[in-house]
Structures are given as structure tokens and as C-alpha cells.
Amino acid sequence: MAKQRYFLELAYDGTKYHGWQIQLKDISVQETISKAVSKILSEEITVIGCGRTDTGVHASRYFAHFSSIKEINENFLYNINCVLPKDISIINVYDFGPEAHARYDATKRTYAYYFHFNKNPFLERYSTYYPFYTLNFKVLQKAAKELKRYDQFKPLCRYSTKYKSTNCRIFESRWEQIDENRIRYVVAANRFLRSMVRRMVGVSVLLATSRMDFKTFNEIMDRQGEFRHKLSMPPQGLFLEDVEYPYLKSQ
Structure with a gap:
């Protein structure tokens, strides 16, 4: 049967x-x-x-x-x-x-990563509380544009040697201000590597808090080297928000 x-x-x-x-x-x-x-x-x-x-x-x-x-x-x-x-x-x-x-x-996957800056027990499971540094929103937006320029993401991948290819096509990369207490990063691509989104967010935070400059970021990404900083952000802020198929309308 x-x-x-x-x-x-x-x-x-x-x-x-x-x-x-x-x-x-x-x-x-x-x-x-x-x-x-x-x-x-x-x-x-x-x-x-x-x-x-x-x-x-x-x-x-x-x-x-x-x-x-x-x-x-x-x-x-x-x-x-x-x-x-x-x-x-x-x-x-x-x-x-x-x-x-x-x-x-699947032809496109969309993730979003959420931050909140004032302690809120109703957000703790679904957003990352970040009271440590002030995030420069303009720098975050610049970082999002820089990340979209690349199609190789070995430096932002966990266990990169397990992949035959670290090529990913980024369709969208942007930061959004939800309200005065919350922001989110939205990124869409044809595929993502292990821990890639959380590391994209992590490197953006380093840039937005002046703990890394764009020259260093671009040099490492251009030669597909290795970041010495700890990049991965906590998991609770990350959501898979949409997946697109040729035969199914996206939200």
C-alpha cells in the first residue's frame, strides 16, 4: 500500500x-x-x-x-x-x-532574535535581557548591512568542518525597534549553519558596543578566519519565524 x-x-x-x-x-x-x-x-x-x-x-x-x-x-x-x-x-x-x-x-528561512533592556519576568523565556552595555542602534543597522554583503560564513559557524560548503545567501538582514525597551534582529536566507544566527547577533553586539571595529570584522570575514571573541548569544531570544516553500504561501 x-x-x-x-x-x-x-x-x-x-x-x-x-x-x-x-x-x-x-x-x-x-x-x-x-x-x-x-x-x-x-x-x-x-x-x-x-x-x-x-x-x-x-x-x-x-x-x-x-x-x-x-x-x-x-x-x-x-x-x-x-x-x-x-x-x-x-x-x-x-x-x-x-x-x-x-x-x-524549503527556499527561505527567517529567524528573529529579541532583546529587552528592562528586566521583565514575562519576557525572560522569549527574549534576552541585556542591561550590560548600551547598544548603538545605528551601528547595529550598519552591521546588518555588512553581514548581508557576505555569502561565506565559516567564521560564524559552529563545527564548520562538518559542512561541505559554508555558503549561504542572505535575503534580509535588519534590526527593528519594537518599542523603547525592545529590539530585534531579523535575518532571512536560503540556509543557515549551526549557531550562525546567534553568532551573527553576537558579532553585531560587539560592534555596537565598540568592543570590535568594522576593520577587524571585515578582515576576518574577508579571509574567512576565526573570531577570538565569544560570539554566541543565549538561545531564548531566538525564534524561527517563517519557512517558505514553492507550494505554500509565506506569512
């Missing part, structure tokens, strides 16, 4: 999860959803995601797919959300055909 392939549109709070991908010992989002789908369909299912997110990183719009010999009915969405914990929500289920692939068919 031919298998049906289904796409899941979902969102999750990554606080208690060790990233998307299944781990040997720790709980992951992928494992949690796979077990829930398997329970609903009474069939061993492994969902395939559109990409990795690290420990503690969130997703407000994420996609995954799975294949099943069973045809799901109109109650599937309700049933799966009853089984899943409160920090994971399945928003929609799509049938894009048997060849559709959540990871390989």
Missing part, C-alpha cells in the same frame, strides 16, 4: 527541549511529536523537520513531514494537539504530494 505524505505546520516553546533533533538521552521536539503521531495513528512514525534548532530555541512557524500508510481524518488536528504537551502546537496539516520534503524543498 502506497504511503501518504503529510506536512505539519507547528509552533513550539523550546525552553525545556534539547533542540529539534532526536537525542540519545535528552528530550527533543522531534521525538515528542513523533511519539504523538505514532500514538494517534498506531504506527511507528518519525517526523522530518525543516531544519535544526538548538537547545532552548523557539519556533513560531516550523514545518515537518511524515509518511503513513493511513489516511488521516478531520479529527487528526484536534487529536494530535490533545496528545502533545502545551508547549507544542500543530497549527495545520497539508497534503502536498508524496515527494514534498520539509527540509529540502
Whole structure:
């Protein structure tokens, strides 16, 4: 019997999860959803995601797919959300055909990283509290434009030797002022490397606090060298906010 392939549109709070991908010992989002789908369909299912997110990183719009010999009915969405914990929500289920692939068919991914400057217990899980230095917003914007100029990101990648290519095409790179207490960095690309967005934010913060100058930044990026500074920012401020496919309208 031919298998049906289904796409899941979902969102999750990554606080208690060790990233998307299944781990040997720790709980992951992928494992949690796979077990829930398997329970609903009474069939061993492994969902395939559109990409990795690290420990503690969130997703407000994420996609995954799975294949099943069973045809799901109109109650599937309700049933799966009853089984899943409160920090994971399945928003929609799509049938894009048997060849559709959540990871390989994605053409654009958009991330956002959030900062807040006044201590707020309601933001602690979803934004990074940054009271340490004043961030020069004009310098942040300049950094965003500089990052968009590049298409090789080895200096901003964790485990760069594991990649055949560190080429990424940046479509958008900008900082936005949400209100007087909050800002965010928005970046979109065809692909991202491990920890790349958090390191893009980290190097931008160094530039905006005069702990690195643009000459040093450009020299390292031009020769694809190594930054000596600690770049990676905390995970809770990072969200995967959109993924685009040829057959699905973006938000």
C-alpha cells in the first residue's frame, strides 16, 4: 500500500527541549511529536523537520513531514494537539504530494532574535535581557548591512568542518525597534549553519558596543578566519519565524 505524505505546520516553546533533533538521552521536539503521531495513528512514525534548532530555541512557524500508510481524518488536528504537551502546537496539516520534503524543498528561512533592556519576568523565556552595555542602534543597522554583503560564513559557524560548503545567501538582514525597551534582529536566507544566527547577533553586539571595529570584522570575514571573541548569544531570544516553500504561501 502506497504511503501518504503529510506536512505539519507547528509552533513550539523550546525552553525545556534539547533542540529539534532526536537525542540519545535528552528530550527533543522531534521525538515528542513523533511519539504523538505514532500514538494517534498506531504506527511507528518519525517526523522530518525543516531544519535544526538548538537547545532552548523557539519556533513560531516550523514545518515537518511524515509518511503513513493511513489516511488521516478531520479529527487528526484536534487529536494530535490533545496528545502533545502545551508547549507544542500543530497549527495545520497539508497534503502536498508524496515527494514534498520539509527540509529540502524549503527556499527561505527567517529567524528573529529579541532583546529587552528592562528586566521583565514575562519576557525572560522569549527574549534576552541585556542591561550590560548600551547598544548603538545605528551601528547595529550598519552591521546588518555588512553581514548581508557576505555569502561565506565559516567564521560564524559552529563545527564548520562538518559542512561541505559554508555558503549561504542572505535575503534580509535588519534590526527593528519594537518599542523603547525592545529590539530585534531579523535575518532571512536560503540556509543557515549551526549557531550562525546567534553568532551573527553576537558579532553585531560587539560592534555596537565598540568592543570590535568594522576593520577587524571585515578582515576576518574577508579571509574567512576565526573570531577570538565569544560570539554566541543565549538561545531564548531566538525564534524561527517563517519557512517558505514553492507550494505554500509565506506569512
